[in-house]
Amino acid sequence: MKTLIFFGGTGNLFVNKIFPALVTMYARGDLENVQVVAIGRRFSSQDDYQNFLLKTLTEKDPALLSEDSIREFWKCLHYLQGDIEDDSTFVKLNQHLAACCTEAIFYLSTLPNLYQNALRQIKSFFPETLLKNAKVALEKPFGDNLPSFQKLKQTLQQTFLERNIFYVDHYLGKEIVLNLIILKAENWFLERLLSREFVKEVHIGLCEREGVAERKVFYEQTGAIKDVLQNHLLQLLALIAVDAPPLCETDPRECASFLEALAYEKSKLLSKIHLPPPEHIKLGQYTSYREETGYLNSTTETLFVVPLFVATPRWRGVPFYLISGKKMAEKRSFIKVIFSSHLDYTNALYMEIQPEERIDLYLRLKRPGTTLSAMDTRLNFSYAGNFKGASSQAYQKIILDILSGDRALFPDSSFIENAWRLTDQLKTLLDEHQHPFFFYPDYTLTAESLLTERRSENAIP
Numbered sequence: 143m144k145t146l147i148f149f150g151g152t153g154n155l156f157v158n159k160i161f162p163a164l165v166t167m168y169a170r171g172d173l174e175n176v177q178v179v180a181i182g183r184r185f186s187s188q189d190d191y192q193n194f195l196l197k198t199l200t201e202k203d204p205a206l207l208s209e210d211s212i213r214e215f216w217k218c219l220h221y222l223q224g225d226i227e228d229d230s231t232f233v234k235l236n237q238h239l240a241a242c243c244t245e246a247i248f249y250l251s252t253l254p255n256l257y258q259n260a261l262r263q264i265k266s267f268f269p270e271t272l273l274k275n276a277k278v279a280l281e282k283p284f285g286d287n288l289p290s291f292q293k294l295k296q297t298l299q300q301t302f303l304e305r306n307i308f309y310v311d312h313y314l315g316k317e318i319v320l321n322l323i324i325l326k327a328e329n330w331f332l333e334r335l336l337s338r339e340f341v342k343e344v345h346i347g348l349c350e351r352e353g354v355a356e357r358k359v360f361y362e363q364t365g366a367i368k369d370v371l372q373n374h375l376l377q378l379l380a381l382i383a384v385d386a387p388p389l390c391e392t393d394p395r396e397c398a399s400f401l402e403a404l405a406y407e408k409s410k411l412l413s414k415i416h417l418p419p420p421e422h423i424k425l426g427q428y429t430s431y432r433e434e435t436g437y438l439n440s441t442t443e444t445l446f447v448v449p450l451f452v453a454t455p456r457w458r459g460v461p462f463y464l465i466s467g468k469k470m471a472e473k474r475s476f477i478k479v480i481f482s483s484h485l486d487y488t489n490a491l492y493m494e495i496q497p498e499e500r501i502d503l504y505l506r507l508k509r510p511g512t513t514l515s516a517m518d519t520r521l522n523f524s525y526a527g528n529f530k531g532a533s534s535q536a537y538q539k540i541i542l543d544i545l546s547g548d549r550a551l552f553p554d555s556s557f558i559e560n561a562w563r564l565t566d567q568l569k570t571l572l573d574e575h576q577h578p579f580f581f582y583p584d585y586t587l588t589a590e591s592l593l594t595e596r597r598s599e600n601a602i603p
């Protein structure tokens with residue numbers, strides 16, 4: 143039997159994202175011959191743990207999962223109380239796995255500062271026969287900079303084969319993000335249009351309404367650039383800018399080699415990205431941050447606008463604006479490709495990841511009536527509208543891919559290395575320049591307002 147072992151089984155991520163995905167997959171029959179072990183410290187018994195899950199999920203969103211489906215899932219779930227820093231946890235886990243497990247999948251959804259410890263314990267407590275085919279999945283952050291990622295990678299590779307290591311970026315499991323690949327590979331005209339010849343600029347945004355909430359200590363040390371630019375936003379940039387090889391859907395072997403080639407091309411693309419002069423970068427902090435976190439002299443950025451340039455023949459000179467902020471006026475993540483135009487009007491391809499998964503094309507079309515005049519229009523495709531209920535949740539895809547060993551949609555270590563290299567260079571540039579930041583009132587800014595402001599400052603290169 144395959145066993146999925148979650149470290150952090152009582153944590154926010156497991157409870158709110160992973161557990162609902164598991165229950166849905168179980169009800170659908172996707173978890174046949176799979177057992178789930180959840181590890182945490184908080185609850186001393188299986189009953190207490192189950193009651194906690196049931197209460198949290200039915201109170202939060204009763205429509206998400208039925209109580210019956212959650213109770214059905216208990217057949218597949220085993221709770222183990224234990225501390226990662228305590229050997230006895232691994233002794234108990236080993237005994238449990240010895241009874242039934244043929245393939246172990248260790249999933250680290252716990253605090254990142256425990257990863258090294260957990261990995262060392264796994265290496266020393268489990269038999270070689272189990273570890274040689276075992277898999278490991280990790281949640282971001284993957285280190286804090288390039289050297290720390292390389293150290294983490296080294297520890298992982300001491301126990302696991304490279305092909306059995308899964309770095310999870312849940313953004314890559316979202317339907318609309320996966321669609322970026324199809325959109326380019328299967329619509330040849332669009333693939334040609336995505337180039338400096340037709341594109342004026344690209345905006346890639348991740349705007350949040352929330353502040354830093356419970357992540358105060360982590361966020362103060364990390365800041366917005368390391369938290370989201372290094373991973374989600376660079377992934378989106380790479381997906382939109384990469385030269386997509388042609389896709390052959392009908393042949394699964396060709397499809398696999400396509401995805402492998404794509405992963406290689408994405409990583410290569412990152413090494414061709416150039417940073418802008420520091421004065422073109424904007425950093426901000428929401429006004430209540432210092433009081434909320436207790437870091438009264440904090441200079442941690444909670445917002446950025448960073449234009450990046452891809453030095454390839456296809457993209458040379460086109461700015462890719464990466465924009466992100468906490469406590470903004472909107473919750474929205476998106477990619478907007480703005481095409482050059484001789485008119486005032488903007489032709490654009492807009493892909494929204496959150497709150498709604500959708501794609502819009504902004505065109506000028508004829509206004510209804512007898513006169514020949516044009517009007518602004520938006521052609522719209524939305525997942526919810528077009529495929530009711532068909533959009534699978536990111537964590538279902540992630541877990542299914544890990545179980546089947548399909549690693550094509552996970553960032554590989556060379557992508558993460560290149561992403562850290564670039565992020566470290568950006569941080570050094572900002573430190574050397576002693577980059578100033580501005581305070582912005584909570585819930586006032588939008589991605590659009592930030593970009594408009596920059597245009598009026600004439601700061602866009």
Ligand SMILES: NC(=O)c1ccc[n+]([C@@H]2O[C@H](COP(=O)([O-])OP(=O)(O)OC[C@H]3O[C@@H](n4cnc5c(N)ncnc54)[C@H](OP(=O)(O)O)[C@@H]3O)[C@@H](O)[C@H]2O)c1
Pocket residue numbers: 149150151152153154155156181182183184185224225226227250251252253254256281282283
């Ligand atoms: N939350 C999200 O939406 C999200 C999204 C993307 C990535 N992530 C990443 O996912 C990971 C987990 O995040 P989270 O939000 O779930 O964190 P969290 O709510 O703080 O949960 C931490 C989990 O780790 C457990 N834990 C802490 N110290 C432990 C120890 N010494 N031994 C055993 N277990 C221990 C906690 O167990 P007890 O509470 O029972 O002690 C809890 O289950 C982090 O790496 C985070 O960056 C989170």
